[in-house]
Amino acid sequence: MRPGRIALRQNFLSHYGRQLGTLSGLVALSLVLWALSPHFLTVSNLLNIAEQATIISIVAVGMTFVIITGGIDLSVGSVLAFSGVVMASALQRGVPLPLALASGLGVGLACGAVNGLLITVGRLPPFIATLGMMSVARGTALMFTEGRPISGFSENFRWFATGEVLRVPASVVIMICVYAVAHFVLRRTKLGRYTYAIGGNEEAALLSGVGVRAYKTLVYGIAGLLSGLAAILLTARLNSAQPIAGMMYELDAIAATVIGGTSLLGGEGTVAGTLVGALIMAVLRNGLNLLGVSSFIQQIVIGSVIIVAVLIDMALKRRGK
Template sequence: MNEQIHSGIQKLSAAIGQKSAFSLRLQKYGVLIAFILICVGISIMSPNFLTVTNLLIVVRQITINAMLAFGVTFVIISGGIDLSMGSVVAVAGVVAASFAHPGSYPLIVPLFAGLAVGVLIGAFNGFVITKGNVPPFIVTLGTMTIGRGLALIFSGGRPISNLSDSFGYIGGGELFGIPFPIVILGIIFVLCLVLLKKTVLGRYIYAVGGNEEAARASGINVKKIKIIVYTLCGGLSALGGIILASRISTGQPNVGVAFELDAIAAVVIGGTSLSGGIGTMTGTLIGALLIGVIGNGLDLMNVSSYYQQVVMGSIIIGAVLLDSIRRRNLSS
């Protein structure tokens, strides 16, 4: 009798273990599976979807969002949030464009100026959050408004045009037939992936987001890590702003509105936990691609932009619900 009970317990434990393993695999690869299924579904409904031209259009369209999403992935994994990214896009684009007139400065000057603005805003966010012990939501909400104001002040409220051909190449050129923004995106993705997965800094970011007190007790300089992740986010947002200004051939002070929401949506859809400590750059890239593919597919099927907003909002809510379920499973 005891042997039968013992055997039954073993079988039950094995079944539970298999279910848990399947659940973990589903959580890990769920976004990728969803992405593949959606691509297949759209390609069936619209034969033009899987053409090389259209796929390049999709990737090029998500370049800015993915750039911002990579930056805020560092922030969210560390347990923070950044709402100032859209404003950084605007002010960095305006500053870069003001130094990019034909015959004025070498290309390195507008690039450096635009990136410097983003880095400074990001560092300011991190400094106030850590030194002032102010919630990230409040600080970055404030810098979102400050950044937008700076963009309007610097540009006088008007677009800055007449940009050089070399600056225009950043967002409109090609390298071996591949749009240059996609090349930049690929390079930034690899760098962010290596930084997060293969470096001590990456491990510290996960540690801070997973348990800040434990990370501090382990000797990690938590404040320094937070300043670094916000600085990275600001720099990548500025790079996105430079690419956008180059693509549209003007520095527009009003661009970037709600860009931060799209970036955060890509990160959450990609499996990064809003509670911190969990997330990958690969997941973020897939999340950004998923948003781009759905938007492109709906355009190809002539679905109204109003309905597209409803679809995107539903996807974001679904991703947050999945994140909540995943955290409950991990804690149980």
């Protein structure tokens, strides 16, 4: 083999080796479930899994960006609920659909941007800033709706839940688009480059002329915006916007991101990995349901899987060095 080929191969492995590992985990899990349950490997069940995974996996894209910068966003679930109720109330007051959708996305973006400003200008640790936002956004959603869900929407809006593109559910198509764009942004754009640079070494990035504050704020804004997008899909699916929606989503999103190989230390990670991580979580839930495992035991299994996945990842990384 010519040296060029070897270099290329090393390059491919160093970039995608980690995802291949996670992917083989997903495949192995699927094979086990296929063997255990005849209902697992059917088109309708696989589409069902994909649909189940959409909400968390979209939120997890924002989380991946944030974690690559070396931060964390605990507010994504609450921001989702807040965006959802604002958009739902706009719809019920007869605001045209595009404007109502924009209001939901806008609320998400604004909450994210506030997170970003608290972290960059206010110099708060991301954990604290977004922990505060988690409570503030949730409380605002509850106050705004007086604790009641807002239900019943037009058929046009419900398309997000019922519509199909080439026989694939609309929400799955949207998820795929989000991942495609996010992958492109991280790998090919200046924003992506700076996201990795800030997480890899914030001081060096600053000294190299990266506008660290602006880009960090933008990244938290993106995370908020994607929570808003997830709110649209969830509200359409439930035909109801609930102020208590999205509870614990931050944990699922963090788990999907970390299982997907993104380092909590920042500077490393891919959305492709996060997608596989989110699918592992969804397949696991689906499989445990098919097998009739109680929801109590499900929690134990899922928690253990997260821990074991990260343990394996860390062991592999140590050996790689």
